[in-house]
Every structure is written in structure tokens, then in C-alpha cells.
Amino acid sequence: MSQPLYQVVYDEIIKRIVDGRYPPGNMLPSEFDLGAELGVSQGTARKALTELEKRKIVERRQGRGTFVTLRTPENSMFHFFRLRSPEGEQVVPEPGTEKVVRRQSNKNERGALFGNPRSVFEISRTRNFRGEPLSQEVSVVPTDLFPGLPDRAPLPNTLYVLFQQAYSCVIIWAEDSLRAGVMGKELAEDLGVDASKPVLVAERKSYDLQGRVVELRTSTFITDNVSYSVRMD
Amino acid sequence: MSQPLYQVVYDEIIKRIVDGRYPPGNMLPSEFDLGAELGVSQGTARKALTELEKRKIVERRQGRGTFVTLRTPENSMFHFFRLRSPEGEQVVPEPGTEKVVRRQSNKNERGALFGNPRSVFEISRTRNFRGEPLSQEVSVVPTDLFPGLPDRAPLPNTLYVLFQQAYSCVIIWAEDSLRAGVMGKELAEDLGVDASKPVLVAERKSYDLQGRVVELRTSTFITDNVSYSVRMD
DNA sequence: GAGTGGTCTAGACCACTTT
DNA sequence: AAGTGGTCTAGACCACTCC
Numbered sequence: 306m307s308q309p310l311y312q313v314v315y316d317e318i319i320k321r322i323v324d325g326r327y328p329p330g331n332m333l334p335s336e337f338d339l340g341a342e343l344g345v346s347q348g349t350a351r352k353a354l355t356e357l358e359k360r361k362i363v364e365r366r367q368g369r370g371t372f373v374t375l376r377t378p379e380n381s382m383f384h385f386f387r388l389r390s391p392e393g394e395q396v397v398p399e400p401g402t403e404k405v406v407r408r409q410s411n412k413n414e415r416g417a418l419f420g421n422p423r424s425v426f427e428i429s430r431t432r433n434f435r436g437e438p439l440s441q442e443v444s445v446v447p448t449d450l451f452p453g454l455p456d457r458a459p460l461p462n463t464l465y466v467l468f469q470q471a472y473s474c475v476i477i478w479a480e481d482s483l484r485a486g487v488m489g490k491e492l493a494e495d496l497g498v499d500a501s502k503p504v505l506v507a508e509r510k511s512y513d514l515q516g517r518v519v520e521l522r523t524s525t526f527i528t529d530n531v532s533y534s535v536r537m538d
Numbered sequence: 539m540s541q542p543l544y545q546v547v548y549d550e551i552i553k554r555i556v557d558g559r560y561p562p563g564n565m566l567p568s569e570f571d572l573g574a575e576l577g578v579s580q581g582t583a584r585k586a587l588t589e590l591e592k593r594k595i596v597e598r599r600q601g602r603g604t605f606v607t608l609r610t611p612e613n614s615m616f617h618f619f620r621l622r623s624p625e626g627e628q629v630v631p632e633p634g635t636e637k638v639v640r641r642q643s644n645k646n647e648r649g650a651l652f653g654n655p656r657s658v659f660e661i662s663r664t665r666n667f668r669g670e671p672l673s674q675e676v677s678v679v680p681t682d683l684f685p686g687l688p689d690r691a692p693l694p695n696t697l698y699v700l701f702q703q704a705y706s707c708v709i710i711w712a713e714d715s716l717r718a719g720v721m722g723k724e725l726a727e728d729l730g731v732d733a734s735k736p737v738l739v740a741e742r743k744s745y746d747l748q749g750r751v752v753e754l755r756t757s758t759f760i761t762d763n764v765s766y767s768v769r770m771d
Numbered sequence: 772g773a774g775t776g777g778t779c780t781a782g783a784c785c786a787c788t789t790t
Numbered sequence: 791a792a793g794t795g796g797t798c799t800a801g802a803c804c805a806c807t808c809c
Contacts, residue, residue, distance in 0.1 A: 310779070311778080335794060336794085346779060346780045347781085348779065348780065349779060349780080351796090352779090360771065361771075365794095365796095366787085366788085366794085367794070367796060368788035368793080369795080370794055370795075384770060387768070478770060478771035480770070481768040481770070483738060483761075483765055483768065484761040485718040486761075487736055505716060505717065528719075532715040534714070535620070535716065535768050537714070538710065542797060543797075544797080544798090568775060568776080569776070579798060582798060582799080584777090587776090598776065599806085600806050603774085604776080
């Protein structure tokens with residue numbers, strides 16, 4: 306066989322999630338039913354489901370069933386927002402300002418984003434933590450994938466929840482590139498801090514279920530009271 | 539049963555690696571032999587081995603066998619050194635200066651490191667990339683775990699290879715806490731750059747096979763020509 | 772050809788959740 | 791009690807590596 310059977314089952318389930326047959330939060334058929342339907346044994350269906358669980362595409366609970374993962378503010382924060390307080394706790398930032406504009410993409414954005422879009426939405430937001438300025442985040446997404454997005458302002462704290470629930474676009478992984486920099490004059494005014502302040506700059510590419518790059522994000526963090534936590538294993 | 543059988547098998551294999559019965563690079567018994575010896579089926583032995591492979595404790599290759607992972611400069615770099623060039627390639631730094639001293643631990647180190655050591659080695663090193671200063675790294679390890687370490691100077695580029703091969707201490711995961719900062723006067727002199735330069739500071743805790751914190755490391759990176767890459771999934 | 776890991780099956784029983 | 795995922799077994803065959 307060119308492709309393992311469990312891979313075929315895996316792909317088929319992804320397809321059904323993408324096309325809406327298994328909507329977010331819904332229960333999938335049992336291992337036996339899925340196996341019977343697709344003509345494989347329970348063990349093979351199980352292996353596909355285990356793989357899907359590892360990538361957090363489904364959630365399984367003994368005695369209950371297997372469910373399509375529903376992005377919530379909690380799990381979205383936990384997976385994609387890596388700031389921790391000095392005590393090691395997850396930082397839950399307070400929303401600050403927000404601005405959404407439609408504009409032409411630049412060459413870099415056009416090359417990186419799915420569909421080489423000429424038109425993008427730019428979502429700029431600031432956040433605070435314990436009353437102090439914490440960050441600015443600028444997300445750039447293709448307008449094609451997210452029609453009417455500016456009308457939804459104010460946007461939720463966690464964009465990826467909106468992407469899944471309103472646009473059936475599920476971010477499953479992302480890559481950050483981190484550098485040190487200085488705040489800069491423009492941003493310093495926005496956040497009300499000194500322009501020479503050192504900041505942590507994170508450039509992110511976000512990938513969805515179908516492997517498409519659907520968001521480019523540049524985050525600027527003030528790391529006086531928080532740190533960006535990375536686990537390597 | 540209180541503990542799954544495959545977990546018992548997993549723990550037993552770890553034990554055998556730690557006590558030297560399965561030395562680094564050596565081949566383990568086959569799934570069948572391992573199962574027979576421990577009184578479980580091949581499938582159960584397999585599940586334990588798969589778990590060990592996921593955590594990179596063993597490597598498996600079809601037709602060859604299962605081997606205790608041997609830390610090499612290559613895989614050590616790949617797993618624990620996250621700097622990438624602008625083109626996205628792994629950065630291979632050039633060694634700079636090196637200094638190893640024995641000193642008393644401070645309260646923080648004593649509390650965090652395994653065995654609450656009063657005596658530690660401090661390994662300070664600088665690195666360059668493409669001829670430019672890149673980083674300073676200061677590692678702190680208990681003297682008890684690494685006797686005679688200063689005599690081994692110059693140390694290899696990748697400490698973790700030495701830890702495994704000379705001290706049977708296998709680092710399997712680590713956690714970095716990242717912040718932005720400024721270089722500072724002292725370090726600026728060492729590296730020959732401006733003291734006000736923004737830098738990326740990474741504080742690391744490294745854990746070995748037995749779950750012990752065996753190293754605290756503070757790295758200071760100049761991110762003019764590199765970025766610290768993080769994959770979230 | 773012998774030995775290894777990789778895939779797949781069929782069936783059993785356990786642990787947990789819901790009705 | 792019924793239905794789910796979790797563990798475990800025994801056995802088959804395939805794909806790959808090495809001798």
C-alpha cells in the first residue's frame with residue numbers, strides 16, 4: 306500500500322471537519338462505527354483518532370466520546386499566547402485600543418499569505434497587564450477569507466476563536482520568530498511609554514487545518530513584568 | 539490495574555538506560571524479546587517504545603532496530619539551540635571565549651538545581667556568527683553531578699553531548715523564559731559592542747531523564763542577524 | 772534468509788459517563 | 791444497562807536492512 310490506512314482515515318476525518326460534516330464541538334462516530342463505515346478495523350480508526358488528538362484537532366474523553374476541538378478563549382490563550390508572569394502563571398491581558406483597516410498588501414504579505422491576496426485586513430490592538438501597557442499586536446489577514454470582519458468590531462480578545470466560529474478557519478499551529486528591539490517613537494506614543502524602551506518583537510505565521518498561512522502577526526511585548534515562555538522537548 | 543502495563547515497561551526501560559544496562563547508542567532488544575522478557579505482548583512493548591521515541595529517548599528505524607538516542611552536536615543544536623538566520627536556516631555559531639569557575643551557589647540556584655547544591659560550576663562562553671559577536675551564555679551546574687568538569691576545557695560547543703557521554707546525564711527537555719533587555723556595560727566590553735544595544739535574554743532550566751534540574755543557563759543574544767524561532771503546535 | 776520495525780486485524784476486558 | 795474510549799493480547803503480513 307502506498308499510504309497507510311490510518312492516514313487515509315485521518316485525511317477523511319480532516320476533510321469532514323473542513324467541509325462542515327463534523328462541526329466544531331460535535332461528537333464523532335465511535336471508533337467501531339467509524340471503522341465499519343470506512344472499512345477498517347477499530348484499531349486502525351483508533352490510530353487515526355489518536356493522531357488527530359495529538360494535534361489537538363479532536364478531543365477524546367473516556368466514556369463520553371470524541372469531539373471536534375472547539376476553540377475557546379482559554380485553550381487559544383494557552384496554546385498561542387506564551388507570556389507568563391514572574392510567578393510562572395499564564396498572563397491574561399486586558400484589552401486596550403483596537404483598529405481594523407482594509408488596505409493593499411505589500412509584497413512580503415502577498416508572498417506569504419494563502420492565495421497571494423492583494424487586499425488584506427490589518428488589525429492593530431494594544432493590551433495591558435495589571436494596569437500597565439503590555440503589548441501591541443498587528444495581525445494581517447486576507448480579506449477573502451474573512452469577509453465582513455471589520456463589521457464585527459469590537460473583536461474578541463482571542464482572534465482564533467472568531468476565525469473558527471465565524472469563518473470555519475481553524476488555526477492549528479503557528480511559528481514565532483523573536484528578536485529584541487526598541488519601541489520606536491510611533492508605538493511609544495500609542496502605548497504611552499519611553500521610545501528607547503527595549504521590547505521583544507515576535508513575528509508570527511499562523512497555519513490552519515488545511516495548511517494555509519492565514520495570518521501574519523507582529524507583536525511587540527514589553528517584558529518588564531512578563532516573560533515569553535518556551536518549552537523544548 | 540493502577541498503572542497501565544506499557545507505563546511499567548516504559549519506566550523499566552528508562553531505569554535500564556539510567557543504570558547503564560542500555561548505554562547510549564546501543565540497540566535495545568526487539569519488541570518481541572522485550573515483551574517476552576517483561577511478560578507482556580509485543581503490542582504493549584511497542585506502545586512503550588513508541589512513547590520513548592516521541593520523547594526522543596530512543597530512536598527506531600525499520601529493519602535496523604531501536605537504539606538509545608545518542609546526543610550529537612547536530613541533534614543537540616537542532617533541539618535546544620533555536621536561533622535561525624533570516625533565511626530560516628539553523629545558525630551554527632563559532633566558539634568565542636570560555637571560562638569555567640567553581641563558586642558558591644546563590645539562594646536562587648540552590649533552590650532550583652537538583653540536590654540543592656552549595657557548590658556549582660559556572661561556565662561562561664561567548665559565541666560569534668559570521669564573524670560578528672552573537673551571544674554570551676552562562677551555565678550553572680552542580681559540581682556534584684559533573685566532577686572534574688573544569689579539567690575538560692576547552693569544552694565542546696554543545697554541552698549536552700558532554701553531559702551524556704562523560705556523565706551519563708541526558709538532558710531531555712528544557713524551558714526558556716525570554717525577555718528583552720539591554721546589553722549592559724560589563725558584557726558589552728566582553729563582546730565588543732555598544733552597551734545600550736537591545737538584546738534577547740533567555741533564562742533556561744534544563745531537565746534530565748530522571749526529571750532533575752541539572753542546569754540553569756542565562757543566554758544573551760544579539761538578534762541583529764538572527765531570530766529565536768518557536769513552533770507552537 | 773533472518774531479523775527488525777510498521778501496519779492491520781479481531782477479539783477481549785476494563786474504566787468511565789450517561790441514561 | 792448501554793455506549794464510549796483505554797488497555798492488552800495473539801497473530802498475520804509487509805517493508806526495510808544486513809549478512
